[in-house]
Amino acid sequence: MRVNIIGGGLAGCALAYVLKNNGAEPVIYEASSCLAAGASGNDVGLYNPRLSAHFDGMAQFYSDGFFQALEVFGHFGDAIDWNPCGALTLMTNERRIKRFRKTMASWDWSEEDMRLVSAQEATDIAGVDVPNECLYLPRSGNISPKKICHEYARGVEVHLNHAVDDLEALEGDVSVLACGIACLGFEEAARIPLSTVRGQVSYVAQTEATKDLKVALSYGGHFAPARDGVHCVGSTFQPWDERIDLREEDDSANLEKLFSVFPHLDGNYDIKGRRASMRTTSRDHFPVIGQLSDGVYISTAHGSYGILSSLVSANMLSNFIVGGGYAVSAEIESALSFTRFKG
Ligand SMILES: Cc1cc2nc3c(=O)[nH]c(=O)nc-3n(C[C@H](O)[C@H](O)[C@H](O)COP(=O)(O)OP(=O)(O)OC[C@H]3O[C@@H](n4cnc5c(N)ncnc54)[C@H](O)[C@@H]3O)c2cc1C
Structure with a gap:
């Protein structure tokens, strides 16, 4: 057909x-x-399911997607820059702590796919200081969309x-x-009822402070381990904006968000590239x-x-x-x- x-x-x-x-x-x-x-x-994206507090039909949809993806990504491997490095989702405020503890309790994933880790455990896993308790998905990671x-x-x-x-x-x-x-x-x-949300990702050279990062960090933004010495940091979320021009101020916004959660990573970063495009979303x-x-x-x-x-x-x-x-x-x-x- x-x-x-x-x-x-x-x-x-x-x-x-x-x-x-x-x-x-x-x-x-x-x-x-x-x-x-x-x-x-x-060039780089994080494959993490959309983590809801309750395991409803939509959680089932994203959960199924995660396990289907692991099989497909394993098949493509290096051709898609597959890096199953794991992802730490930081519980940076009371709302996120409550929400992700509920996720942990309601999603029926095994310990090898999802667990809560203390800030110290997260730091050991990440290779950089992580200031918060995290939800850790060891088989999550990055690919090139x-x-x-x-x-x-x-x-x-x-x-x-x-x-x-x-x-x-x-x-x-x-x-x-x-x-x-x-x-x-x-x-x-x-x-x-569809609409668009502008987003820009930035590509930055690794520094002494970031070169040991081993997992993807998710904190409202996303910071990926370096590939060939370059990290992806993103993304802006601008529903009011319909243009896809490239902006230095959006690189700064991506880095500022990273520094607000990881103050010890603050510093000068060599911007290697950037890309802006439109997400499509529904009401x-x-x-x-x-x-x-x-x-x-x-x-x-x-x-x-x-x-x-x-x-x-x-x-x-x-x-x-x-x-x-x-x-x-x-x-x-x-x-x-x-x-x-x-x-
Ligand atoms: C900055 C940013 C960062 C993101 N990071 C992540 C991430 O880390 N992890 C993640 O899971 N998702 C991420 N996303 C979301 C993800 O990229 C999108 O959900 C996904 O790319 C949507 O794919 P799509 O095929 O629906 O849309 P698109 O990729 O936009 O594809 C639509 C295609 O249709 C074509 N088209 C339009 N009109 C016509 C026509 N009339 N005839 C023929 N072709 C047409 C367009 O040219 C386009 O190529 C990110 C998005 C953005 C913008």
Whole structure:
């Protein structure tokens, strides 16, 4: 079965990968001159599930995504700069302490996948001073979102510089909108409450103080262990801003946030690069996945967790389109459907 996929970011490429593995013929249409041209084009991203206090349907969705991703990342390995270094989520205030203690109690993950660690244990794990108790996910870590898009799309028919504006003009009976905020340009999706959030990541040279960092740090920002001497630090979160120009002040904002939690890392950093793009989010900040109308599906609003949610959504949509594989509960299906915004 031919499936047209509109958009060549994480959502579209992950879907193409899963459909191809399930015997379908995905075809990607990408408006830009390369894959991963939008939010998915960063060199480094953190794959951590969205950690909620209670283990509800959406927690199940992100939890499933995490374990599905470990298998896929293990398969791609170095080709996607996979670094399963572990991630420490800092409990920097009372609200985060309460929330992550509840996460620990309600998520049914084994100790080898999630545990609370004291500030001293976190410091031993991290290789730099960590001032707070943390939620530690030893199998979390970093990949290159840009590289995984290319790996997902390997062997898939891709049409670059091809902005789709009319699904009827495409061959085949099934199309999937995976084009971020541009989904709003299609009649079937025009009323879904989607919006964008600008984000900039900064790439900084390691220093004496940071060179021993061994895990990804998550503290409201994200600081990744150095790769070839360069750390990724991010990201700004600017819902009011619709431009993707590159800004020195956003590098400063990323570093200031890091220093506010890790004062001993304060210092002069050599900025090696930066990248800005737009996240797409929905009114309730969860993805929008599922069937829109006969033969038309959607995968968008992956927000700040697109590395995992794009893959679990791809598995879910593949089940809808070609059957078999990963089936979600009715609760998850309706929590992700565009129909939740009706009425
Ligand atoms: C600064 C920043 C840091 C982030 N860090 C992380 C992180 O650490 N971990 C994590 O999990 N997530 C992170 N995210 C979120 C993640 O990057 C996104 O959720 C994910 O990339 C969304 O993928 P997507 O395919 O839905 O959208 P996009 O990557 O934006 O892809 C949409 C594609 O559709 C194309 N398109 C648009 N219109 C059309 C059309 N009409 N026809 C054809 N193609 C079209 C666009 O050119 C684009 O390539 C971050 C995001 C940002 C901005």
